[in-house]
Amino acid sequence: MHIFYITKEWRTGSLKWTIALCYPPNLQRPILHEWHLERLADLGRVLHTEWSDPEQARRALYEADAAITSWGTPRLDEEWLCHCPRLKVVAHAAGTVKGLVSAALWERGIRVSSANGPLGEGVAETALGMTIASLKNMWRIDRAARAGGWTEERRLARELYQITVGVIGAGKAGTHYMKLLRPFRVKVLVYDPFVSRQRLAELGATRTELDELIRQSDVVSIHAPLLPSTRNMLDRGRLMAMKDDAIIINTARAPIIDEEALIEQLSLGRLFACLDVTSSEPLAADHPLRSLPNCALTCHIAGAVSNGGYRLGQFAVEELERFKRGMKMEGEVEREQMEILA
Template sequence: MGITIAVLPDPVTQKRIFGEMQWKQLEAIGTVVRNDLDGYPTPETLARFIRGADYAITSWGCSKLTTDILQQAPNLKAVFHAAGTVKGIVTPELWQRGIRVSSGNGPLGRGVAETALGLTIASLKNMWRLTQTTREGGWNAGKERISELYQITIGVIGAGKAGRHYMELLRCFEVSIVVYDPVLTTEQAKALGVTKLELDELLRLSDVVSIHAPSIPETYKMLNAAKFALMKDDAILINTARGSIVDEEALIKELQQGRLFACLDVTDPEPPAADSPLRSLPNCILTPHIAGAVNNGVRRLGQFAIDELSRMLSGGSLEGEVKEEQLAVLA
């Protein structure tokens, strides 16, 4: 007897995460039931399209899979979330029923890490200021502030999917990599080829600090005035994680003094106010939350969900599996 796969996101989101190739892969695995109703799915819509499914694929816009919804799919074995955090869809009922959950944080983290590396290189090279100088008719002014990814220290805050991939990418360069993550053990850090430090020491030593921590109560405004004061003059701060991790008022004061350089892909609130100094400070690069997956990059998430389903059907482990006890420390 064949299996039924429920694809629960709305049609617009489906088009973002799946192309023709992905649909063919799914249809080769089993019967595909697609949500064809416009707009983010209501609980009633989810209950309708998950009915009788063996596996479900969710993404942005899907609400929590409550008891009423799950009762429609008594044989449901797994939910594959073709997006990042699963906190918006999971309920304790999933694990109580033995339903496995997989998150697309891995492929999403790859995009974040690649963006962070690009920001690292561009900032060290002083490309942002040099571009402005050349646009204004200059040429060499600012070259003396160029640094290379060579014999400097890169500090990584958070060793989740994005942080680990960023560190992996950095291993292509002759740099010292230090990491702060309370969950990471010294042995795990050693296996990654990096050095685990406490946050204050990391901030004191690092030429570049890249944030990859989750947004949880423990990380709220974790980088504040006292922490910024520890950082080197001309240090570079990169945030591709969550705006809430940074005390923006304190950061703005540091930037106004010209002591630090920041690349912010996320803010709190988001977007920042139209008159926010973050939009106009010359030593702040602001991008509109583009680090994770945009346009063609979103297909990584749909493909990952299909690959996870294939791994499960073949008896393999799920690369993105999320356990209930992990929720407190995940993004």
């Protein structure tokens, strides 16, 4: 059934908005707080669709002028959109819209926004934390300290100072990661063929080719989308070209790294890896990455977890407010962008 949260009406002339919340109410992470719902009520009637009952969901969408989607929302293809004659805008309170949108939205003139930006902020913050923790050798120091050790592991700790950090991918997460690195005295190299040298210079970074970045960097942080051109981008040859004691951080997509080749290099003790994403989640009990002491695993927490979901909900509400005022939405996704988006 439909759950009507708040029923203030918003009118411009004779126009009244209905805003459908089109995601499962039992998400693992919260999306909208009570104060978000109150802000939405200033725009119109707010209702939550019941996706377990497709017929009721279709009736709800029939009334909707705007929709907030998230993880668990079915793909908005022609079959669904034929039930949405009034729909004007979709604000996706999650990251990528690739599994959500279809060409039918743009063909109908429906605008689309993604919260990939605020989601990327959480990813970048996680990557920075991994950068500092792995340079400090915290994971191995923790194990050593628990076993009674002290000096041996402690001497391997390094600072985020006068080193080279390589950033692969200058999208939302990669760009925010570079901004977070600004207070530190480090050299930042970036590989992203879609971003200009001038834009990267504004972020305090230098654009370079991937192989040069791999050779020079003490830390390599991956923020690229998974595309045919980025699958196994870090293959055996590039992993072998990395500096001894270099750190590789992956908060993006697992297949960007050749996992078998990574295991080989980690087994040699040359590198340290922080992996938020892996080929299977969770990894099998006997998977080699589970037992390697120079690999930290963090169970896909880099994006929005627990209260971090409110950041996405807040953005979605603000996007609808911008749309209502006739302003450009900050996270608007154009049809032409789909081929290069994560």
